[in-house]
Amino acid sequence: MSQNVFKVSSKSQVNALAGAVAGGIREGKVELQAIGAGAVNQALKAIAVARGYVSPQGINLTCVPAFVDVVIDGEERTAMKLIIESVNH
Amino acid sequence: MSQNVFKVSSKSQVNALAGAVAGGIREGKVELQAIGAGAVNQALKAIAVARGYVSPQGINLTCVPAFVDVVIDGEERTAMKLIIESVNH
Numbered sequence: 001m002s003q004n005v006f007k008v009s010s011k012s013q014v015n016a017l018a019g020a021v022a023g024g025i026r027e028g029k030v031e032l033q034a035i036g037a038g039a040v041n042q043a044l045k046a047i048a049v050a051r052g053y054v055s056p057q058g059i060n061l062t063c064v065p066a067f068v069d070v071v072i073d074g075e076e077r078t079a080m081k082l083i084i085e086s087v088n089h
Numbered sequence: 090m091s092q093n094v095f096k097v098s099s100k101s102q103v104n105a106l107a108g109a110v111a112g113g114i115r116e117g118k119v120e121l122q123a124i125g126a127g128a129v130n131q132a133l134k135a136i137a138v139a140r141g142y143v144s145p146q147g148i149n150l151t152c153v154p155a156f157v158d159v160v161i162d163g164e165e166r167t168a169m170k171l172i173i174e175s176v177n178h
Contacts (some may be wrong), residue, residue, distance in 0.1 A: 010126075020131070036130075037099075037127045037130035038126045038132055039127070040123075040129060041126035041129045044129055044133065044154045044169060044171075045154075045156075045169070047154050048154040048156055048169070051153070051154075051155070060153075062151040062152065062153055062154075062174075063151065063152055063153070063154065064150075064151055064152070065133045065134075065136050065137040065140075065142070065152065066137050066140070067134075067137055080130075080137070082133075087152075
């Protein structure tokens, strides 16, 4: 089972990201990483849109939010990660 | 089964909200409503913190993000709602 990790910014396009989530979830788990409120917002919107993409295949997406420390330019920052899982019906 | 709905703002305190989520989830489903990136960010952080509060009781919190239209001061806005569910082990 593979795990795709996508980094999300406040400028990430919701529909493109939703497509990547929908594609990735068919292969396994998907994780979105976001730093800052704008990025977190885009990530969450993308999951809501992706739910609509995969719902006709009987896939129900849920997400688990968690904190993760990441190092950017030598500085430690706290990012949110959203672990997306599919619950089949 | 009752459903608690909490409105979240960008100024909501994460720990207080997490406590409300943890308390509410023992009674049934909890829904967080947030408008704007700052509010969505606080909501998501609160869920991550609440996971830690209920985890020792064997409760695993997951969330489902969705769009919802709300009317504020006579104007229609799109909010995010986060439906929080507990998965018992």
